[in-house]
Amino acid sequence: MGESTVDGTRPLVTDPFDAVPELAPLRTAAWDGDWAATQAFFAEITSPADVSFAAALLAGVDRTEWFLEKAAKAQPADPLPRTLLAERYIHLGRRARGRGRAEDVSWDQAELFHDWLRKAERLLIEVCAEQPSYAPAWTARLTTARGLELGQSEARRRYDRLAEHHPHHPHRFRAQSHLLKQLCPEWGGSWEAAHAFAQECANAAPEGSHGGVLVAQAHVEHFSDLEGAEAAEYLRDPSVRDELRHAARVSVLHPDHHRDWHWTDSHSTFALAFSLGGHLGDAARHFAALGDTVSESFWRNVPDWKTRFTEYRTAASATL
Known part of the structure; x- marks a missing residue:
């Protein structure tokens, strides 16, 4: 390391x-x-x-x-x-x-x-x-x-x-991850279509697979499109938090999940979504899985992201 x-x-x-x-x-x-x-x-x-x-x-x-x-x-x-x-x-x-x-x-x-x-x-x-x-x-x-x-x-x-x-x-x-991006408003889609597709994929995927990660991806994409107070409140919404919790439980936190090549991307996406929403207790298990490893995929869109990652990880660890 x-x-x-x-x-x-x-x-x-x-x-x-x-x-x-x-x-x-x-x-x-x-x-x-x-x-x-x-x-x-x-x-x-x-x-x-x-x-x-x-x-x-x-x-x-x-x-x-x-x-x-x-x-x-x-x-x-x-x-x-x-x-x-x-x-x-x-x-x-x-x-x-x-x-x-x-x-x-x-x-x-x-x-x-x-x-x-x-x-x-x-x-x-x-x-x-x-x-x-x-x-x-x-x-x-x-x-x-x-x-x-x-x-x-x-x-x-x-x-x-x-x-x-x-x-x-x-x-x-x-x-599915590529199509999800296409379904976002930036590329001619809508948030309704993006979230619906993410949920459809998560529901159809076997438990323990990465399907639930698409739910987190959709919420991070949605958050990134917002500004000011609207952005600050979006991931804090209890309904969004509950969707993220369920998606994590049936995917990377499920007992049948096995670490593979996609593990860093998946845990990084959940860690980011929970952290930005202030749900540090939920983020903690993903940070624990990641350790010193992180995927830049979404985190790089956060200003000074390496510092923020470390700060969020420290705060999340304190909740364990």
Whole structure:
């Protein structure tokens, strides 16, 4: 985990490759530009959601497009290298765009963002046409649909195509998270649609899976869209708190839950939602599970988030 800081706390572990040791071989393969090792790593993964998770992590490793482009040319019939390359192009597009809201993104940033997404989309269209049951490609196409502003109907169509071939909800968790974002008002949806979809997924998912995390994601997204007193009160609402409590009980706090690659994201999302709502006693179990590990996914949207994480964690620990 690293050496202690001046105030006695340990540095936060924010890199998923460090949080989940089983992922380390993938990072090593990416650093080495080793396609054979990369392909072997993915060959061992049985869940489509885990393939998408690992693909998104690989996409964040610098300069991976070089060896992925070579692999895609060398194995034109294999959907994996093209899908991984598309995920890398999506990552490069996001980097070019920046994290600001649409109104804060310059024309040049938006154009470069769309250029990268169109390159990714072309690859993914090929893959889905050739192998329509290949879930990782459909999952990635939910991201390109949102970024290219193709609309609610097209995003739903893509999700439904994936669901046709993969009816089990745990295999669709990553895709569900992407569609949930599409259903938010920022992308042409509504809060009613977003919360309804999150609840639908949570209710249909097996107990102990990550389905309930979507409920927390929807509430954090909703909170982030509010301002001032309205934002301050939203997550404090007892009905929201009770929804979060139930979602946590049937997912990551359920006796049947087993720690997997998604554990940091899931506990981090619940810890954030409960903390922002002032429900520190509820946040405590998630902070205890996380320890010094945290996912940046949502926390990075909180000003000075690492300090706030540590402060919330300390306050939550005092409730135990």
